[in-house]
Amino acid sequence: DIQMTQSPSTLSASVGDRVTITCRASQSISSWLAWYQQKPGKAPKLLIYQASILESGVPSRFSGSGSGTEFTLTITSLQPDDSATYSCQQYSSYSLTFGGGTKVEIK
């Protein structure tokens, strides 16, 4: 199986900060990567697919980049509502896998 490693596991930032989360794949997955936001007790919400395509309705402060084995999710101006756990997911292989998640806290 392809392993997905996220870093950091937790980050704390202030409102208005630029935040970057990294996701690394154990082998190349081209651009077959999605990002999700999840709040406690809720289902995940799709933010980005194919590494950089913003899902309809997702604020433009979210963006994704990367290809191959290294990917980033960037929040350009952190808002209070962005407090959540963010997970990447590869869909390159027949057995899909998720990263362990990055918890974003607001200072």
Place this chain on the structure above:
Amino acid sequence: EVQLLESGGGLLQPGGSLRLSCAASGFTFNIYAMTWVRQAPGRGLEWVSVISGSAGKTNYADSVKGRFTISRDDSKNTVYLQMNNLKAEDTAVYYCARDQYFYSHWGQGTLVTVSS
């Protein structure tokens, strides 16, 4: 509006069996693949199984292969997950999601607890 509603979770002992259901509405069910994803308490998301639209081709995570069976009834717009020989490590919230590769629509989840 797309809606997915899981049911069937509960508390059971190791070795037991359970069938989860996910009732779908708001879209043409039979043309979409459906997926089960789970999340153990305090842990990350884990893909479990997928079934393709109509043709019903299936695939499973190694952790559940041989114990779980995914199926669908297009006449009822429902996807199922039959879980046999349950283990403590199967304890999780189980979500159904629409599509095969990435998921824009999810249910609210149903909790399965395996404990003696």
